[in-house]
Amino acid sequence: MKKTNLDVVNKFTGGNWAYTKEVKEHFFNPRNLLWEIPQNKFEFDAEGIVGSPACGDVMRVWLKVDQKKDKIIEFKWRTFGCASAIAATSMLSVMTTEKGGMKIDKALKIKPQDIMKRLGGLPDRKIHCSVLGDKALRAAINDWFKKTAQYERIIVESSRVIDQNTKVTEADIESAVIEGVKTIEDLQKRTKVGIGNPACLDEAEQLLRFYREKYFGKDA
Amino acid sequence: MSDKQYYFDYAATTPLDKRVFSKMKSYFTENFGNPSNLYEAGRKAKSAVSEAILKITKVLVCRPDEFIFTSGATEADNLAIAGVARANKEFGNKIIISAVEHKGIMSVCAALAKEGFEIVKIPVNKFGMVDLKKLKKEINVKTILISITYADSETGTIQPIKKISSLIKKFRKNKGTFPYFHIDVSQAVSYFDINVKNLGVDLMTLSAHKIYGPKGIGGLYIKKGIKIKPIIFGGGQQSLRSGTQNVPAIVGFGEAMALAQENKKPEFNRIKKLRDKLEKGIFKTIPKIVLNGHPKNHLPNFLNISILDIEGEALLLYLDEKGIAVGTGSACNSENLEPSYIISALGRPYEHIHGSMRFTLGKYTKDVDINYVLKNLPQMVKKLRQISPLNLKIKNPKKISQPKAFVGGKTPRFVK
Numbered sequence: 001m002k003k004t005n006l007d008v009v010n011k012f013t014g015g016n017w018a019y020t021k022e023v024k025e026h027f028f029n030p031r032n033l034l035w036e037i038p039q040n041k042f043e044f045d046a047e048g049i050v051g052s053p054a055c056g057d058v059m060r061v062w063l064k065v066d067q068k069k070d071k072i073i074e075f076k077w078r079t080f081g082c083a084s085a086i087a088a089t090s091m092l093s094v095m096t097t098e099k100g101g102m103k104i105d106k107a108l109k110i111k112p113q114d115i116m117k118r119l120g121g122l123p124d125r126k127i128h129c130s131v132l133g134d135k136a137l138r139a140a141i142n143d144w145f146k147k148t149a150q151y152e153r154i155i156v157e158s159s160r161v162i163d164q165n166t167k168v169t170e171a172d173i174e175s176a177v178i179e180g181v182k183t184i185e186d187l188q189k190r191t192k193v194g195i196g197n198p199a200c201l202d203e204a205e206q207l208l209r210f211y212r213e214k215y216f217g218k219d220a
Numbered sequence: 221m222s223d224k225q226y227y228f229d230y231a232a233t234t235p236l237d238k239r240v241f242s243k244m245k246s247y248f249t250e251n252f253g254n255p256s257n258l259y260e261a262g263r264k265a266k267s268a269v270s271e272a273i274l275k276i277t278k279v280l281v282c283r284p285d286e287f288i289f290t291s292g293a294t295e296a297d298n299l300a301i302a303g304v305a306r307a308n309k310e311f312g313n314k315i316i317i318s319a320v321e322h323k324g325i326m327s328v329c330a331a332l333a334k335e336g337f338e339i340v341k342i343p344v345n346k347f348g349m350v351d352l353k354k355l356k357k358e359i360n361v362k363t364i365l366i367s368i369t370y371a372d373s374e375t376g377t378i379q380p381i382k383k384i385s386s387l388i389k390k391f392r393k394n395k396g397t398f399p400y401f402h403i404d405v406s407q408a409v410s411y412f413d414i415n416v417k418n419l420g421v422d423l424m425t426l427s428a429h430k431i432y433g434p435k436g437i438g439g440l441y442i443k444k445g446i447k448i449k450p451i452i453f454g455g456g457q458q459s460l461r462s463g464t465q466n467v468p469a470i471v472g473f474g475e476a477m478a479l480a481q482e483n484k485k486p487e488f489n490r491i492k493k494l495r496d497k498l499e500k501g502i503f504k505t506i507p508k509i510v511l512n513g514h515p516k517n518h519l520p521n522f523l524n525i526s527i528l529d530i531e532g533e534a535l536l537l538y539l540d541e542k543g544i545a546v547g548t549g550s551a552c553n554s555e556n557l558e559p560s561y562i563i564s565a566l567g568r569p570y571e572h573i574h575g576s577m578r579f580t581l582g583k584y585t586k587d588v589d590i591n592y593v594l595k596n597l598p599q600m601v602k603k604l605r606q607i608s609p610l611n612l613k614i615k616n617p618k619k620i621s622q623p624k625a626f627v628g629g630k631t632p633r634f635v636k
Contacts (some may be wrong), residue, residue: 018537027534027540030607049579053610054570056531056550056559060609078609082533086607 020120023087030086032093033074034062046147048139049081051132059080059089059136065144071101077136084126085133089113092133104141110134110156112178112215135158162204165197177211184208223576226544226589230430230521230582231373231407236472237432243475244434248562252381256457265467272474279477280441281415282425287539288458289439289470293406293427295451297324297367299461300402300423303448304365305332311398312362314338314407318350318379319565320372322404324425326561338362347376347514348566355384359391359399367402374549374562374578376407385420401465406430406438410480410583411488411520419425422446426477428469432583433476435475438470491581492520494590498579499523506601508614510572512563521581524549524563526572528612530604538600544593547578571612 019027038044044062051058057080066075075093079086092115095101115133116122138155145153160170168191176190184205188194194201247268253261273284281288290296305455316330316370317325317343328340350368359366366388371378381403385429387400402423405414409431416424424441428434442460444450451460454462502525503509512524527535532550539546549560550573559573568576579593 027537033607035606049609051576053612056570056574058609078607080529080608080610084529086534155521195297 018123018126019083020122021120022091022118022120023083026087026119028198030090032076032090034078038062040051041063044074045048045142046140048136048141048143050136051080053080057085057132059085059132061089061136061140061206063140063144065104066101067148069101070104071205072096072104073101075137076125081132082126084122087138088112088122088133091115091118092137095105095116096137104144107137108141110137132211146210161163163193163197163200165200166192166195168193168204173204174211177208178215182209182212224543226542226592227584228544228546228579228581228589229594230247230585231376231434231578231580232547233429234432234582235584236434236477237476239479240433240472240475240527244468244472247471249499251467253467255467256455264466268396268467268471269376272470275474275478275597276426276439279414281417281442282348283444286463286630287439289437289473290461290467291436291466292429292438293322293326293404293425294324294438296425296427296438297404298323298328298439299448299451300442301325301328301365301367301459302332302451304400304402304423304446305335307339307447307449308324308398308400309337311366314340314346314358314360314362316340316342316355316358316363316366316399318342318368320348320350320374320562321367322373322376322406325367325369325404340367344377344565346567347517348372348375348512348562349514350384352380352381352383352387356387359388361398362394363399366399367403367404370403370405370408370412370521371519372513372562373407374547374560374576375524376519377514378408378412378519378582381419381421385403389420407519407522409477411484411491416441416443428473428476431476431480434469434472437466439472439473487583488520491583491585493546494585494587495521495523495579495581496502497587498581498590498593499525501590502597505594505598508612510568512566512568512572512576521585523579523581525577525579526563526568526615527575527577527601528572529575529608529610530601531574531608532576534602534604534607535575538604539597542596542600545598547580549578550574 038198044067046063047061047209049058049060059079062076063072066073075096077089079089092110095110096107097120104168112134123220142154145151162168162170162173172191173187173193176187181190184201187204187208193204225401242636251268252263253265255262255266273287277284277287290299296500301315313336315337317339332340334523340358341356342350344350359572368379368381370381385401388399400422403419403421405424406427407430408414422443423446425438427438450460450462452462456462457465489635500505506527508528510526513522532548536546536548549563559570560576563573563576
């Protein structure tokens with residue numbers, strides 16, 4: 001059997017398919033996919049959706065929760081996106097439901113790099129495709145909190161303005177990091193942060209370091 | 221994984237014709253000489269280069285000294301634009317291009333903008349054709365160069381080159397030698413007449429690997445008398461373009477060019493028929509498809525469609541698993557995550573671009589290949605649509621374009 005010549009080599013595996021074996025497996029045989037949208041809207045306990053078709057990624061997540069144990073017992077999903085996005089959602093569904101399900105507090109702490117680790121890595125420029133999975137999960141969990149009146153547990157993902165002049169937000173810096181920005185110079189090129197208001201550059205640089213560490217680990 | 225390869229990406233590159241390869245072989249080993257040298261090996265190489273030039277210029281219907289070899293179409297485009305701009309800046313600083321040019325044009329123009337040149341991009345209509353009225357309005361005494369592709373590399377829509385050249389000639393009648401007119405015919409050589417006089421152009425870019433020749437070789441036609449500066453400096457081989465000539469590739473290019481003239485008309489018709497069958501078949505068996513580009517006025521081997529609700533890279537990889545190779549304009553398949561600017565220029569929303577697929581046929585495409593795609597594509601699309609949470613409407617695309625909740629909750633910005 002001959003392999004196609006995709007001109008992408010995975011730097012983690014050296015393989016000539018752009019993705020790892022795990023990504024490929026989850027991409028071609030997605031787990032826990034919701035085949036039919038349920039007619040009964042109470043069939044699932046909670047639902048979350050993030051992304052937009054214009055940006056090329058949309059993830060929708062449906063959950064069943066064991067309220068007594070505070071555990072996710074079922075995670076169904078649908079994803080519009082590339083191979084990384086599809087495989088990442090599939091893997092996330094496995095992670096949250098294996099071994100009898102995952103505690104909600106633990107699920108809230110899942111980070112993109114936890115999913116990536118389980119997938120055996122993704123090519124650098126594909127990392128951003130996997131970051132919507134945990135966001136979709138958190139959106140669904142928030143929905144669950146609302147439905148069960150656990151308002152104190154709802155996590156609001158607000159976005160703070162860092163540069164009043166150019167209105168660059170913390171979320172802008174986070175997304176720049178996800179897209180691969182490593183230095184404050186590149187961050188400014190990307191977001192215009194601090195161009196008219198250099199006083200905010202210190203804080204921007206701190207956030208840059210914080211998110212580098214969050215998404216790419218301590219060695220980043 | 222399929223053993224047989226079903227190749228539908230001839231616009232990306234073509235396989236080397238075996239007849240071309242056999243002509244090239246001896247110039248790697250026994251006839252290895254440098255054409256700049258006077259002894260026999262050098263003379264042999266030099267005459268091989270001259271022969272190749274004659275084969276090419278015979279098709280262009282120009283003088284042999286009006287053509288030079290480059291490392292490919294990108295270098296030829298760069299030389300045409302930057303070389304002409306820098307040599308003629310005392311006469312003006314305005315360069316006009318279209319919104320659907322190849323990156324080889326776009327990028328050099330972006331660089332020239334930083335040198336103080338004014339770059340104007342003429343928009344295209346919904347079929348991808350350059351707006352002639354806007355073009356005419358933009359031409360003024362400061363305009364030194366106009367560069368328009370013969371047919372864009374994603375939808376294959378053909379531009380009205382002859383109309384543009386007569387527009388330019390009319391302007392020159394009163395105002396002198398400018399603007400010069402450059403076109404890129406990389407994708408068109410196998411199917412259309414590229415006689416420079418019929419087309420009325422001053423500079424023209426060619427590429428070998430799109431016509432079953434080797435990669436790493438292309439060339440530029442430069443009409444006698446055009447003022448142009450080199451962009452590569454060295455020993456002055458080919459005067460304008462330094463660097464030892466790539467003799468085997470040049471020989472291959474010449475041969476490929478000659479072969480491209482054989483059976484031109486019947487081959488055009490054969491490929492067009494196959495392409496039309498593919499288009500009809502896809503539209504018949506798969507719902508929610510949008511055609512990108514001009515419905516009639518396109519290269520005979522191009523079919524670009526948007527398949528709604530699914531993402532191009534995902535489909536590309538599903539098709540790859542079946543041995544089918546296609547191209548996509550999806551952001552996920554590009555280096556800088558920018559979705560195809562060419563399809564974007566047609567006014568299509570991002571949702572459509574992410575699901576755009578380009579099928580390009582070539583001389584080794586057979587009826588069975590089309591049947592194979594028509595058999596496999598519907599089920600791949602069906603499966604990916606089952607995975608997708610979207611259900612976009614074909615009409616009213618503006619309404620669904622609300623870029624939000626992307627990473628960071630912002631509309632994506634693309635670093636150019």
